[in-house]
Amino acid sequence: MSSKYDVLVIGGGNAALCAAISARRGGASVLVLEGAPKFYRGGNTRHTRNMRCAHDAATEILTGPYTEQEFWEDLLRVTGGQTDEVLARHMIRESKDILNWIVEQGVRWQPSLGGTLSLGRTNSFFLGGGRAMLNALYLTAERLGVDIEYDAEVADLVIEDGMFLAARLKRPIKGEIEIRATSLVAAAGGFEANIEWLKQYWGEAADNFLIRGTPYNRGSILKMLLDKGVQEVGDPTQCHAVAIDARAPKFDGGIITRHDSVVFGIVVNKNSQRFYDEGEDIWPKRYAIWGRLVAAQPDQIAYIIFDSTVVTSFMPTLFPPIAGQTIAELAGKLGLDPAALEKTITEFNAAVRPGTFDHTILDDCVTEGITPPKTHWARKIETPPYLAYPVRPGITFTYLGTRVNKESRILMADGKPSANMFAAGEIMAGNVLGKGYAAGIGMTIGSVFGRIAGREAARYAKN
Amino acid sequence: MHGTRILDEADRLMTVCNSCRYCEGLCAVFPAMEMRRAFSDGDLNYLANLCHSCGACYVDCQFSPPHEFNVNVPQTLAIARAESYAAYAWPRALSGVFARNGLVISVVAALSMAAFILGFAALNDRSVLLGVHTGPGAFYKLMPHNTMAALFGAAFLYAILALVMSVRTFWRDIGTPIGGRADGSSIFQAIRDAGELRYLHGGGVGCYNEDDKPTDRRKLYHHLTFYGFLLCFAATSVATLYHYLLGREAPYPWWDLPVVLGTLGGIGLVIGPIGLFIAKSRRASELLDEKRYGMDVGFIAMLFLTGLTGMLLLLLRETAAMGPLLALHLGAVFALFITMPYGKFVHGIYRFAALVRYAQERKTGA
Numbered sequence: 099m100s101s102k103y104d105v106l107v108i109g110g111g112n113a114a115l116c117a118a119i120s121a122r123r124g125g126a127s128v129l130v131l132e133g134a135p136k137f138y139r140g141g142n143t144r145h146t147r148n149m150r151c152a153h154d155a156a157t158e159i160l161t162g163p164y165t166e167q168e169f170w171e172d173l174l175r176v177t178g179g180q181t182d183e184v185l186a187r188h189m190i191r192e193s194k195d196i197l198n199w200i201v202e203q204g205v206r207w208q209p210s211l212g213g214t215l216s217l218g219r220t221n222s223f224f225l226g227g228g229r230a231m232l233n234a235l236y237l238t239a240e241r242l243g244v245d246i247e248y249d250a251e252v253a254d255l256v257i258e259d260g261m262f263l264a265a266r267l268k269r270p271i272k273g274e275i276e277i278r279a280t281s282l283v284a285a286a287g288g289f290e291a292n293i294e295w296l297k298q299y300w301g302e303a304a305d306n307f308l309i310r311g312t313p314y315n316r317g318s319i320l321k322m323l324l325d326k327g328v329q330e331v332g333d334p335t336q337c338h339a340v341a342i343d344a345r346a347p348k349f350d351g352g353i354i355t356r357h358d359s360v361v362f363g364i365v366v367n368k369n370s371q372r373f374y375d376e377g378e379d380i381w382p383k384r385y386a387i388w389g390r391l392v393a394a395q396p397d398q399i400a401y402i403i404f405d406s407t408v409v410t411s412f413m414p415t416l417f418p419p420i421a422g423q424t425i426a427e428l429a430g431k432l433g434l435d436p437a438a439l440e441k442t443i444t445e446f447n448a449a450v451r452p453g454t455f456d457h458t459i460l461d462d463c464v465t466e467g468i469t470p471p472k473t474h475w476a477r478k479i480e481t482p483p484y485l486a487y488p489v490r491p492g493i494t495f496t497y498l499g500t501r502v503n504k505e506s507r508i509l510m511a512d513g514k515p516s517a518n519m520f521a522a523g524e525i526m527a528g529n530v531l532g533k534g535y536a537a538g539i540g541m542t543i544g545s546v547f548g549r550i551a552g553r554e555a556a557r558y559a560k561n
Numbered sequence: 562m563h564g565t566r567i568l569d570e571a572d573r574l575m576t577v578c579n580s581c582r583y584c585e586g587l588c589a590v591f592p593a594m595e596m597r598r599a600f601s602d603g604d605l606n607y608l609a610n611l612c613h614s615c616g617a618c619y620v621d622c623q624f625s626p627p628h629e630f631n632v633n634v635p636q637t638l639a640i641a642r643a644e645s646y647a648a649y650a651w652p653r654a655l656s657g658v659f660a661r662n663g664l665v666i667s668v669v670a671a672l673s674m675a676a677f678i679l680g681f682a683a684l685n686d687r688s689v690l691l692g693v694h695t696g697p698g699a700f701y702k703l704m705p706h707n708t709m710a711a712l713f714g715a716a717f718l719y720a721i722l723a724l725v726m727s728v729r730t731f732w733r734d735i736g737t738p739i740g741g742r743a744d745g746s747s748i749f750q751a752i753r754d755a756g757e758l759r760y761l762h763g764g765g766v767g768c769y770n771e772d773d774k775p776t777d778r779r780k781l782y783h784h785l786t787f788y789g790f791l792l793c794f795a796a797t798s799v800a801t802l803y804h805y806l807l808g809r810e811a812p813y814p815w816w817d818l819p820v821v822l823g824t825l826g827g828i829g830l831v832i833g834p835i836g837l838f839i840a841k842s843r844r845a846s847e848l849l850d851e852k853r854y855g856m857d858v859g860f861i862a863m864l865f866l867t868g869l870t871g872m873l874l875l876l877l878r879e880t881a882a883m884g885p886l887l888a889l890h891l892g893a894v895f896a897l898f899i900t901m902p903y904g905k906f907v908h909g910i911y912r913f914a915a916l917v918r919y920a921q922e923r924k925t926g927a
Contacts, residue, residue: 137627144623147583206765208586212595225764226621227583233620233773234766352623354580414598416580 099245099277103129104559105552106265106279108252108319110134111141112228112541113523114285115235116548117555119203121283122242124556129277130239131250131267133286134314138350139232139248141287142311142495142524142540145352146228147211148221149200149545150538151193159209162219166190169220172536176383180532188504189530192546197222200545204234216382221538252319255282257326260516280559281518283551284508285544288496288524289317290337291349296493299335306398308342310492313349320499320525328519329501329509332528338535339389341365342492343417344399357487358412360388361457361475363404364446365489367395370429370438372446377474380460386535393491400489401432403443405481411457419485428484447478495540499528506551518558520551563602567640571605577624577632584618587764589754589919590638591618596922603734606648609641610731610908610915613761616769616777616848626847639850646907649734651726658903663855669900670863674892680704681888690884697810703884706804709891716898723902728910735918743917747924751916755909758783771843782836786864787909789829793871796823812878824875830868834861860905866893 105121107114110132122128132139152169156162169190173181201207206225210218217223224231239246247267253274256263262282267275289295291313296304309315324330346355361381364372365388374391378384392400409419422428425443426436445468453463455477463476500521501509508519523544530543563569575594578584585591590612597604616635624630647659658665681690681703694702701709732743754760758780761768767775800819803809813820838861841854870890877886901907 208764211582211585212592223586224583225586225766226617227581227623229623230583230617230621237774347629350623350628352581353583354577354624410598413582414576414579416577 099129099247101275101277103127103245103277103279105129105281105283105555106131106262106277107283107285107552108265109141109283109285109287109523109525110139110246110248111143111285111287111523111544112146112232112235113525113544113548113551114283115140115232115239116200116203116545117283117285117520117522117552118239118244119235119242120549120552121556121559122239122244122552124553124560126556126559128239128244128552129279130244130246131252131265131277132246132248133251133318134248134312136248138312138314139236140229141315143232143544144229145311145350146224146231146538146541147353148217148223148538149193149196149541150221150536151197151542152190153194153197156219157197157222159207159222160219164220166194169193172220173530173539176534176536177530177532178534180534182529185502185504186530189542189546192550193542196542196545196549199549204238205231206234216380217537252322255319255322255326257323257519260327260510260514260519262516262519281555282520283506283548283555284319284323284500284519284521284525285523285548285551286319286525287315287317288337288498288527289315289320290493290496291315292317295321296496300393303393303398306490307339307393308344308346308351308355308490308492309349310340310342310351310353310355310494311349315495317496323500323508323519323521327511328516329511329513331499331501331526332497332532334496334498336497336528336531336533337389338386338494338497338540339393339491340385340494341388341392341400341402341489343415344488344490345417346490346492351492354416355492356385357402357415357489358385359402359404359408359415359487360385362408362411363402363479364443364472365400365402366434366439366442367400368397368434370434370442372442372468372470373400375470375473377463377472377476379474381457382537386537388489389491389493392489398491401434402487402489403428403439403479404485405479406483406485407477407481409485415487417487419487421483421485423482423484425484428486432486432488443479446472446476447480450476450478495524495527497528497531497533499524499526502526502529502547504550505554506547507554518555520555522547522551563605565644567637567644568602568605570637571609571641572600574632574634574637575600575605575608577630578634581624583623584621584634587617587621588613588615588760589916590634590760593919593922603736605641606645606731607735607915607918609638609645610911611760611919612638612642613758613912614639614848615761615763616845617763617766617775619848620769620773620775633847635848636850639848639853642908642911643850643853643856645731645911649727649731649911650903651723651730655903659856661855662853662904663859666856666859666863666896666900666904670866670893670896673896673899674889677888677892677895678885681884685884691881692884693879693881694883695812695879697812699812699878699883700887701810703887704891706810710801713891713895713898716895720898720901724907724910727902727907728914731911732914732918735915744921747917747920750920751913754916754920755913769845770840770848771845777840778836779840782833782840784833785829786833786837789826789831789833789868790864792822792826793830793867794826796820796826820875823871827868827872827875830864831872834865834868837861838865856905863893863897863900863904867897 104126449465768777770777
């Protein structure tokens with residue numbers, strides 16, 4: 099590591115590595131500062147498994163075309179229109195080429211994984227998962243001559259009049275060092291692991307959130323940038339959050355703590371009350387709303403309740419379901435009021451109308467006369483043993499970020515683009531994602547804007 | 562709960578992996594796992610023997626150590642695999658041989674070679690033992706052909722019997738539906754998968770051995786060793802046919818089929834085991850079943866000794882060294898044969914059976 103580079107990349111995930119590789123290929127000298135130790139490198143990328151890219155025809159691993167227009171419509175729907183159309187359409191257009199570009203960087207695709215058939219047309223899966231993808235990018239970056247430092251915690255950024263000058267790096271033994279670079283790519287993610295920061299918006303409820311990624315996603319770079327006059331984008335309470343098993347570790351439980359069983363049963367809160375239509379839509383389109391729904395319940399806890407008839411209908415789970423021969427026994431094990439849970443389930447069962455169950459389509463199994471209704475896949479819960487998973491909000495990443503333009507260039511509070519600061523990945527995801535989520539889009543944001551940011555940062559540095 | 566701690570751990574890991582499935586494109590283990598929601602002892606022994614130890618799932622896993630989920634599939638399955646060799650050994654009384662396998666193999670090899678040397682010395686005149694013999698029947702001046710054929714035939718038949726009995730137990734244990742037989746196309750598929758080591762390639766990028774870079778060369782060295790072994794076996798078989806059908810006695814000239822096959826095979830059997838041994842000694846400790854180091858190295862050493870003594874015999878067969886070298890070579894081969902059912906050799910047999918089972922499962926879904 100020297101103390102002067104063309105391009106400094108802060109962060110170590112998909113966006114950071116795509117930026118580093120693209121800058122290096124553009125002829126720049128590049129240093130990557132990853133705040134985590136080597137094993138935990140890559141932020142949330144280590145837990146990902148696929149990327150959503152537009153393509154006009156089926157490929158070896160994708161079952162059919164997914165046009166730019168269809169991608170745009172999906173994005174429009176999940177965000178409820180809260181997206182920057184120019185940026186989003188630009189990203190979607192660029193995503194087409196990413197399918198090939200990322201392979202040139204050593205990443206390998208595979209057909210969609212078992213249990214994810216509904217994504218087989220739209221999403222390309224990484225062979226071996228996100229950590230395999232990261233390993234490939236790191237190998238390529240190292241081979242190209244990118245310098246990489248782990249455990250590299252940035253203490254401060256020196257920015258003057260929207261111009262990046264240097265970063266101060268904390269080193270455990272040798273003390274602080276100043277690293278100068280001609281341009282900066284900030285790709286250090288959101289602040290989801292910073293519980294204190296989350297509390298500013300969520301209050302004490304944030305103590306009950308589980309963080310799906312590593313404890314290193316603290317948003318310190320985001321905070322420094324926002325404090326130094328960079329324009330903010332996005333609602334600070336918006337994030338990707340799913341319902342994950344309440345028994346999961348506080349950090350880094352990753353994907354395996356999630357639950358896909360919501361549509362097969364009912365979900366109650368700690369008062370044994372249902373609070374949302376469990377059968378609103380096909381699960382992959384709805385799984386990412388349940389984190390916020392549970393976050394809004396008392397004590398941020400809920401229970402997915404189902405019976406023994408559906409136990410093999412969803413993917414096997416890391417934690418086994420909690421079981422009871424009667425509803426009352428199950429309630430006792432969950433710490434719920436048995437009478438209240440029995441009442442909720444009795445009323446639910448009485449409201450279930452006959453229908454033909456098919457979880458792959460919006461079937462006609464509905465409830466009548468209860469609020470909220472269950473509008474598909476409603477079946478009586480009546481065959482013991484009765485089973486439950488306790489769930490809590492699992493925060494994947496936050497959407498508050500730095501505003502950027504099509505060149506991935508950071509905009510300052512006055513609206514002017516910074517001369518030499520760029521941002522990519524979750525740190526700027528809020529430009530595209532005002533709210534909501536569509537599977538694999540975080541990786542699209544990372545790769546597309548990472549590649550652009552690296553290219554532009556190198557271009558600036560070489561001129 | 563399972564019978565052993567390692568099977569409990571394998572069960573825990575398969576539960577973690579089955580809720581993740583990121584590795585399903587890497588090899589056969591994970592697709593086979595996905596066909597199950599719960600794992601019997603037989604299922605776990607099946608998965609353990611299906612694993613080729615390419616190491617990719619360890620390097621690719623977001624939950625491998627130091628993560629608290631502590632997912633180390635290659636090492637856990639390596640230990641389970643080694644324990645399965647002991648569990649299925651026939652006769653049961655000899656399963657303990659796997660516990661101190663390196664020691665047992667060395668002692669058997671040493672005794673075997675010593676027995677041939679002493680036997681040659683005791684039964685032959687000194688001038689015969691250290692004499693120069695050439696022309697057809699030269700070897701049989703030291704040991705009559707029929708004695709040699711009977712001794713090695715018996716050792717070989719015993720090895721076959723013990724292996725068949727062992728693999729039958731394994732097959733029953735892993736095979737559902739009960740009593741399921743292997744069909745031709747599944748066997749053919751398994752021959753192809755084993756022949757090309759299809760699952761020793763990290764899903765396409767290569768295997769991992771000493772670090773997190775896919776630079777491992779074990780596949781090449783295994784091919785050299787395995788095909789070297791097969792060529793040597795073919796050389797012996799052709800020579801036996803020559804002897805009994807054509808009445809032509811060894812040694813044969815260098816251009817004759819048994820010698821050509823044996824030379825090519827011998828080169829593989831010398832280079833391959835050296836490569837495998839170097840790879841084994843460099844293997845990252847987190848991937849290695851350290852308790853079974855002796856078993857692994859013992860088998861590698863036996864193959865190497867067989868290849869080396871055979872090649873030396875070929876080179877020096879027209880000198881006075883022929884007698885002692887023949888004793889060493891026959892001693893090594895004899896020890897290799899009789900320890901086959903009780904050493905690392907069995908990995909190939911169980912893995913092949915697991916590949917047959919896998920081909921069957923993929924075809925029928927059961």
